[in-house]
Amino acid sequence: xxxTVFTASYNRAHTLPRVYKSLQAQTLRDFEWLIxxxxxxxxxxxxxxxxxxxxxxxxxxxxxxxxxxxxAANLGAREARGELFLPLDSDDECRPEALERFAAHWQGxxxxxxxxxxxxxxxxxxxxxxIVGSRFPHDPTDSxxxxxxxxxxxxxxxxxxxxxxxxxxxxxxxxxxxxxxPDAIVWNRISRHYRTRFVNEVLRTYHVxxxxxxxxxxxxxxxWRAPAFAxxxxxxxxxxxxxxxxxPRGFVRAAANYARFSWDDGQGFRExxxxxxSPQAKLLHAAAAPLGYVLHRRxxxxxxxx
Numbered sequence: 096x097x098x099t100v101f102t103a104s105y106n107r108a109h110t111l112p113r114v115y116k117s118l119q120a121q122t123l124r125d126f127e128w129l130i131x132x133x134x135x136x137x138x139x140x141x142x143x144x145x146x147x148x149x150x151x152x153x154x155x156x157x158x159x160x161x162x163x164x165x166x167a168a169n170l171g172a173r174e175a176r177g178e179l180f181l182p183l184d185s186d187d188e189c190r191p192e193a194l195e196r197f198a199a200h201w202q203g204x205x206x207x208x209x210x211x212x213x214x215x216x217x218x219x220x221x222x223x224x225x226i227v228g229s230r231f232p233h234d235p236t237d238s239x240x241x242x243x244x245x246x247x248x249x250x251x252x253x254x255x256x257x258x259x260x261x262x263x264x265x266x267x268x269x270x271x272x273x274x275x276x277p278d279a280i281v282w283n284r285i286s287r288h289y290r291t292r293f294v295n296e297v298l299r300t301y302h303v304x305x306x307x308x309x310x311x312x313x314x315x316x317x318x319w320r321a322p323a324f325a326x327x328x329x330x331x332x333x334x335x336x337x338x339x340x341x342x343p344r345g346f347v348r349a350a351a352n353y354a355r356f357s358w359d360d361g362q363g364f365r366e367x368x369x370x371x372x373s374p375q376a377k378l379l380h381a382a383a384a385p386l387g388y389v390l391h392r393r394x395x396x397x398x399x400x401x
Contacts, residue, residue, distance in 0.1 A: 098126035099177030103167035110186035134161030165267035213289035216255030239286035245338035254299040321359035328353035354387025
């Protein structure tokens, strides 16, 4: 089997039909749909069972105790039967030709170079037809997640697969009590070992929420999410500083956010510094800590008002 289309779901019975409809329309049929349910209580299991009985492609439903999307992704990678592992969120949709185009781009990488690649990544638009973020500098661009971000400054939601073998090789850290761990932790680590073919083709529609209250809600949730976010920015400072010259402001923000979320998580300034592994990271952290403390105080205020 070529593709495992993986969906992590938690109480998404109202949006999963959008995903199912997209997969029904695929022009390439060599795939399975693997849903890992993170403890839903809204009838999702019965809904999926009905689809599995009627669909002309395999649908597998695996249930886990409520533990977060990152744990569901790790379980999905272990359970996958496809060569290529393609996450598709529980509230999104994709073009009918998405799998066919991904397969063509993958096969378009020369045979002698393909072992050094793990992924193909494409563009997304939103439900209004607007491309999310920026395009890649060339079509295709053979690069990696770190270079795309720091050297080329590509922004916004993108979509693609990893080989299933590589996803198993690089699981998400399983941070207890966290509903999610930032994807960048895994993608950036993969990028130090494998390349990605980036293509300027829109294959997924990413449904965005226009609620003006999201920023305030995010600040209020920052303390709850602090362990995962502190880990994300600690990894940036410890493992990615070689890219500093391309985006110095971005690394100052990373250092401030590391201090911010570490304080949100109850870690003092000295404890934060001890977790950093280079003199450069420690210096940057010390310089950005005052801004991080201001952001931390704002998080505390938002949490108190929530």
